[in-house]
Every structure is written in C-alpha cells, then in structure tokens.
Amino acid sequence: MNLSFKILISSLAILFALNSLLLASPDPEAATNKPFPRLAEISFEYDRSVNAFDNQPSIQANFLKSALVPGWGELSVGNKSGYAFLAMEVLLWSGRFYFLEEVKLREEESYIYALNYAGILPGGHDANYMHLLTRYNSSGFETGGYNEMVLRRAQILYPDDRDAQNQYLLDNAILDEDLFWSWESREHRRQYSIMRKNADHNRDYAKAMIGAIVANHIISAINSVRVTSAKRRQNLQIGIDYDRKRLTPLLSAEYRF
Numbered sequence: 001m002n003l004s005f006k007i008l009i010s011s012l013a014i015l016f017a018l019n020s021l022l023l024a025s026p027d028p029e030a031a032t033n034k035p036f037p038r039l040a041e042i043s044f045e046y047d048r049s050v051n052a053f054d055n056q057p058s059i060q061a062n063f064l065k066s067a068l069v070p071g072w073g074e075l076s077v078g079n080k081s082g083y084a085f086l087a088m089e090v091l092l093w094s095g096r097f098y099f100l101e102e103v104k105l106r107e108e109e110s111y112i113y114a115l116n117y118a119g120i121l122p123g124g125h126d127a128n129y130m131h132l133l134t135r136y137n138s139s140g141f142e143t144g145g146y147n148e149m150v151l152r153r154a155q156i157l158y159p160d161d162r163d164a165q166n167q168y169l170l171d172n173a174i175l176d177e178d179l180f181w182s183w184e185s186r187e188h189r190r191q192y193s194i195m196r197k198n199a200d201h202n203r204d205y206a207k208a209m210i211g212a213i214v215a216n217h218i219i220s221a222i223n224s225v226r227v228t229s230a231k232r233r234q235n236l237q238i239g240i241d242y243d244r245k246r247l248t249p250l251l252s253a254e255y256r257f
Contacts, residue, residue, distance in 0.1 A: 059228045066224035070216050073224025077231050085220040092213045099206035106199035110192055117188040118181040129179065134193040138182035139174045147173045 062073030066082075070089045074082030107130075114120045114133055137144035141151060150173045151165075158164035174180070183189040 059225055062224040062228045063221050067217055067221040070220035073221070074227050076224075077228050079227040081223060081227065082220075085216060085223070088216050089213070092209055092216060096206050096209035096213070099202045099209065102202040103199050103206065106195055106202060110195035110199065113188075113192050113195060114181070118183050118192070120181045121178050123178070125179075130196065133181060133183075134189065134196050137186065137189060139180045140182065 062076050064073075065076060066073035066085070069086070071082030071084070071086035074080075074085065076082075110130070111125075114130070115122065118133055120133070132139075132146055136146040136149065139146045141147045147169075150169060154165040154168040154172075157168065183192075
C-alpha cells in the first residue's frame, strides 16, 4: 500500500467518521434530555407564536452557506461543528492538489525513463502514445512490436484482401520515425509500466477526493439545517434513504406548518 493510497483512505475515514459523529450527536445548544434521532428522523418542535422567528437565523440561507463553504452555516449560528467541516474541506482540497502533483511527477519520471531506455525522441507525446510504450517492446514489425500487432490484426480482418490490409496498416501503424521506440529490455518496459500505473493511481485518488469534497458539502449543508432549525424550533424533518431497485441515494425534506 503506497503513501498516496494511505493518505486517501485516512482522509475519507476521518471525513465520514467525524461527520457521522456530528450528525448523530445532539446539538449541544439544544437543552433536551431526549436522545437525538437518527438522520432519517430529524424532527424539531415549531413555536407558533407570532414573533417566534424574529431575529432568528434563516435555514435556507445557512443551508446555502454550508453547501457553498462547508461549516459556514453552522458557524453563522455559533455552532462549533462548523470548524470541523471547514478543516475537512481544507484537508480534502490539499489532498487533491497533492495527488495531482504526484501525477505530474510520476508522468515526468516515466517520460525521462522512456527517453533513456526506449529511445523515444523528446516531444509532446500524447497519453495514448505513452501508454503504448507499456504494452509493446518496440514500435516495429518484429515480434512484440506494435506494428507487428497491427499487421496481424489486418490479416485477421482482411485475410483475402491485400489492398485492405495495406490500407489498415497505413491508418493504424506507426510509420513516423519520430515516434519509433525500442526498449532495451523487458525489465525496462516493466519498470516504465509501474511508473505509469503509479501516475494513474494518483489520478484516480484525485478524482476520489472530488467525491469526498462533494460529500463534505452535502453533509455540512444538512448539518446546518439541523443546528439552525434547533435555534428556530421548527417542525422540520430531513430524511436520507436510497432506492433499493436503482441503488441511488434519496434526500427528502418535510416542513410542517
């Protein structure tokens, strides 16, 4: 397990453990001896007096605040859980930038390695070309070469049509000498493949961080509704469930006047 993967798992574990704790525990500012219900059954009493909502925080405004910047809505009503969401946001974005930098470093490392041991020429090679270097020993027509694979495929697709085979070669083979390569050994190609996989893994981790960031925004927005509605004592219900057939999450809200 490499360092990048450990950082990703640790960040996600902290996020969901912390947010689950915050959402599962009662609002410290709400004086009540009743245990706080689970998220799918959040309910608050509504004060029907005429001036009940005077100078009270806005649920809608705080929901939008936390959806935009996690923790903002909670801090607007003096709830310290906002600091945790805000800190997690900073941590997750820092993690994403870290993984993206790792992608750049690993790709640069593999590029320099290919220059030294595969004989590629310097240039702005695209990702597809760099990936081909992980699969074939060379770009030529010898055994294990990329063009050799293209030739075999042309013969399979057009066994009795030499013109079609030639056209397939022209369309798919690497014929530009500036793109030729030949690995010094299979071990060099294997080492290069490992470098490229490390870059791909870090790219996936960076994408996963986006999912965690979105989750942090959503959970903070829901939490801001919880703490704000506790201030207002509204009869508000927030529910989280999932469609068992489509396996998709469902978020519902009910306000009783």
